[in-house]
Amino acid sequence: VVDSLKLDSPKTKVLADKFKAMNLQSVMVIAEEVDENLYLASRNLVNVLVVEPRYADPVSLVRFKKVLVTKGAIDKLKEMFA
Template structure:
């Protein structure tokens, strides 16, 4: 198949196996969920009755005081006591096969190409590392919520994009399913298309 360059009659030949596959919603959902789960810190920790400092001695004798029996001042029922079913550090990551991960990326980029949300350009650069320069360039494209994918990160482009919360910038090696789905449009250079095709083939 062929992808047409944005605002041009020129086309770029690409593989149907990468940019022409059917959208697999279940696979994309599974991979996105696993990717987000892998980003969780999982460092939440609370102390149980046995971990709270103190409480080693029985506060009063079992019988004869008229008070309810108690074995420790660090009981979960007491102020300053431990937590019942306390949270412990855990690993939220899920196992994802390499073929499944690449299959999800292929599915996403194919759907972007089909829906017209994948804009291919010969090159994408700004003259100076100023936010204003990139805003003007995006205005000519007619889009503000975009992900810019290039073969390598240009310093000026990085400096001009980092202060725009609706503009993402990454190279092909840093692409992930969540970033691809987070923006309305994806602007990708022809060099990045070839590199992406080589990675996913």
């Protein structure tokens, strides 16, 4: 769980370095809101999927070794399943 995953620019290398620092190689990211920078930075990473809570599905959750969730996304997931 992270506070947020905001990027200043749509650079794949920046996002890849963040994941490498967290020791994440195969990761599904559930973010409260997928902004343009996050989308553009993640689309070239093979073992990375970035989605909003409403698009998180069981098959994707099983496919990736790790799941990274923002705090805002947890709140939205709670609303969806309440």
